[in-house]
Amino acid sequence: MGKLGAGLAGGLTLNVAMLLTFRLLGFGWTGGGVLLASPLQSGKFIAVWTQLEPLPKIVAAPAPMLIGLLLFGCVHAAIYDWLAPHWPTGVTARAIRFAGLNFVLAYVFFEFFAPFNLFGEPLVLVALELIFWLIVATAEAFVIASIAERARRHSVPGLQTPA
Incomplete structure (x- = not known):
């Protein structure tokens, strides 16, 4: 399956994990999710997403x-x-590192710069979104690591696993 397969599976995982966290719980199927319905939410945030x-x-x-x-x-x-x-071997060790890297460099930065800074979203809701992003980052990292490590074992002589 290799790199392309790992990437496509990771991208599919991004879509599904975001659907289950942000769409289902955060925004709701019809707009009644906690990120839009909370009385704490910034009017600017709600307006950007709905108006x-x-x-x-x-x-x-x-x-x-x-x-x-x-x-x-x-x-x-x-x-x-x-x-x-360059990381310790094993799917779990590598997936956790990759999830942490993505989470900090992409999602924490995004939440700080856009929802908190631009939209005035309260910290408690930013924290909830960060939990969603942590789920997304972790799911994607484990899918990519699982597929990539399996492909790596099959491509390196002497590391093949029995069928």
Whole structure:
């Protein structure tokens, strides 16, 4: 399956994990999720997601965003492939490191810069979103690491596992 397979599976995992956390719990299928319905939520945040035109692409026309997440999965798999040989062996050790790296460099930065800074979202809701992002990052990292490590074992002579 290799790098491309790991990337596509990682991108699919990004889509599904975001659907289950942000869409189902955070925003709700019809807009009644905790991130929109909380009395603590910033009016600016709610307006950006529900009123200000154009609405975010993920809401109005999600296909390009879903495809983009598949591509991010491929980029993440390539980065994983580059870094993993420098980490302790094993899917769990490598997946945890990769999830932590993605979480801190992408998701914590994003939450600090956009929802907290631009939209005035309260810290308690930013913290909830960070929990969602941690789930997303961890799920993607374990999928990529599992597939990449299996491919690595099969491509290195002497490391093949019995069928």
